[in-house]
Amino acid sequence: MANNIHELQEKLQQLQSEVLDIVMRKSVGKERLNALHNKIETAQEKLNLVNKTFNMKYEELKEVCSQLQMLQNYVEQFKNGQDYQELEAIVRSEVGNTLSDNKKLLQNALVSVVVALRNDPDKYLLIDKMELTPFTTTTIINYNSFLALRRPSRPQGDEQFVSGRVLEMAERILNNL
DSSP states (O other), X not given: OHHHHHHHHHHHHHHHHHHXXXXXXXXXXXXXXXXXXXXXXXXXXXXXXXXXXXXXXXXXXXXXXHHHHHHHHHHHHHHHSHHHHHHHHHHHHHHHXXXXXXXXXXXXXXXXXXXXXXXXXXXXXXXXXXXXXXXXXXXXXXXXXXXXXXXXXXXXXXXXXXXXXXXXXXXXXXXXX
């Protein structure tokens, strides 16, 4: 019996050790379960937010598509209308007149050059390097020399020089025309 008591005591200690191990694993499992539950809740909140944002954007897209369709219908109605056809005829006539009139064409080209020069002051130096060939109306610009001489900024008085240079080149082109 003494042996049995000793064996039972050892068995009891072993079982108590196993119970402690099971309690520890249970505690760790609960913590993991709580962490997973928190992650699931966070993911669910994010999913709800994404769904809400998606629905808002979808409604916005539907509205934009509806407006686009309305605009396309309006354009189609406008194109089929008398006003549009009259306007198109006037534009075609004016474009044809402008392209056939060398002075108007030159005037429009010069206006474009002046606007380009105002928008990008570095092009002033490009005007310095323009040369008109004697036999054609072609302007030759040596771009490599332009790049070599390019300066970061020009003094304010250069606008008058550029205007004069542009007018001089225009007069040469007009004479060749």
